[in-house]
Amino acid sequence: MRRRRTVASAALIFAAAAACAAIANALACPERRLDWVRSAPGRSPATGLPAAPPRVPAALPAEGPAARTAAQFLPHPDKAWLPISPVEAHALFLGGGLFLDARRSAEYRAGHIAGARSIPVWEADLDARLLELANQARDPSAPIVAYCSGGDCEDSHMLAERLWGIGLNNVLVYAAGFPDWQRRGWPVRAGIAP
Amino acid sequence: MNAVSRWLNHPWLTVRVQIALGAIFVAAAIPKIVDPPAFAHMIHNYRILPEWSINAAALWMPWVELLAGLALVLGIARRAAASVAGLLLLAFIGAISLNLARENPVQCGCFDVHAAEKSRGERLDEMRWVVARDAALLLLVGQLFAADRGRAKAPEEIL
Numbered sequence: 001m002r003r004r005r006t007v008a009s010a011a012l013i014f015a016a017a018a019a020c021a022a023i024a025n026a027l028a029c030p031e032r033r034l035d036w037v038r039s040a041p042g043r044s045p046a047t048g049l050p051a052a053p054p055r056v057p058a059a060l061p062a063e064g065p066a067a068r069t070a071a072q073f074l075p076h077p078d079k080a081w082l083p084i085s086p087v088e089a090h091a092l093f094l095g096g097g098l099f100l101d102a103r104r105s106a107e108y109r110a111g112h113i114a115g116a117r118s119i120p121v122w123e124a125d126l127d128a129r130l131l132e133l134a135n136q137a138r139d140p141s142a143p144i145v146a147y148c149s150g151g152d153c154e155d156s157h158m159l160a161e162r163l164w165g166i167g168l169n170n171v172l173v174y175a176a177g178f179p180d181w182q183r184r185g186w187p188v189r190a191g192i193a194p
Numbered sequence: 195m196n197a198v199s200r201w202l203n204h205p206w207l208t209v210r211v212q213i214a215l216g217a218i219f220v221a222a223a224i225p226k227i228v229d230p231p232a233f234a235h236m237i238h239n240y241r242i243l244p245e246w247s248i249n250a251a252a253l254w255m256p257w258v259e260l261l262a263g264l265a266l267v268l269g270i271a272r273r274a275a276a277s278v279a280g281l282l283l284l285a286f287i288g289a290i291s292l293n294l295a296r297e298n299p300v301q302c303g304c305f306d307v308h309a310a311e312k313s314r315g316e317r318l319d320e321m322r323w324v325v326a327r328d329a330a331l332l333l334l335v336g337q338l339f340a341a342d343r344g345r346a347k348a349p350e351e352i353l
Binding site: 002005006007008009010012013014016017018020021022024025028031032033034035036037038039104120122123124149151153155 | 227232255257275311
């Protein structure tokens with residue numbers, strides 16, 4: 001009898017916790033909200049369908065810095081990402097490559113690579129941000145640089161897998177990340193604007 | 195009953211153990227409730243749960259900690275709250291021990307869910323300390339059960 005009452009009370013704690021979590025999550029701002037079920041990397045965020053088939057690389061730009069960087073970093077449809085060195089990341093920056101910041105929004109606001117867009121992999125609006133990126137008319141084979149906090153940070157790799165899942169097959173991971181970029185004195189910016 | 199066990203099961207001690215344990219659980223729950231994505235990231239680093247379940251665990255587990263902690267502090271459903279606290283501690287010890295065995299240095303995420311700059315060695319040392327600390331907390335849960343058995347069907351127990 002006593003054991004049954006204990007089990008019932010424990011079940012009540014678990015159930016009340018689930019209810020509180022649901023309410024708190026529904027009321028939280030997007031930055032602090034989570035989807036209850038995390039979609040697996042390599043699946044399209046919008047549809048939940050398996051990864052889109054690799055697209056055929058578009059024609060390379062004929063000339064200019066963008067042409068040089070695009071020629072240097074060819075698409076790799078069989079791999080979600082390839083690592084790049086800080087010098088290569090900087091070359092892509094000078095060539096006008098797209099940089100994506102996978103860190104939390106607050107870290108992005110505190111400072112990011114100039115021109116980088118914020119796509120935090122641990123926040124609830126990740127799928128919406130990916131969808132927005134996927135819907136933009138841009139060459140899917142153009143190089144994209146993903147970065148996070150360096151060290152053992154894996155957020156940029158996770159972001160690269162998500163991007164690969166929506167058919168962007170030229171994602172390059174700058175593993176040394178923002179601390180390295182900042183240390184080298186390369187352009188950074190603070191605030192919500194890229 | 196000898197003097198030591200009488201002292202260990204004394205209501206004066208039991209109330210203090212119960213409040214201390216409850217307060218620790220409440221303090222541990224609050225940072226996780228405030229920033230679930232950061233806690234989800236910590237759970238991901240443990241590499242134990244399947245990817246799809248990480249967010250649900252990050253949302254739900256801190257509230258279980260908070261409610262069990264509050265129940266202990268307020269003396270409501272003490273036996274159930276102590277059982278839940280014991281289960282959580284066993285899960286934490288198991289998760290950290292598994293990663294110690296794998297030599298995967300993870301940040302505990304127990305009271306702070308924001309990543310700290312630490313070397314691999316520092317993290318592994320911290321994990322050993324966390325296992326010892328959680329084992330000590332488990333002893334406090336054991337004290338509550340022992341005292342509860344001694345005064346089974348006590349009138350002040352609410353549930």
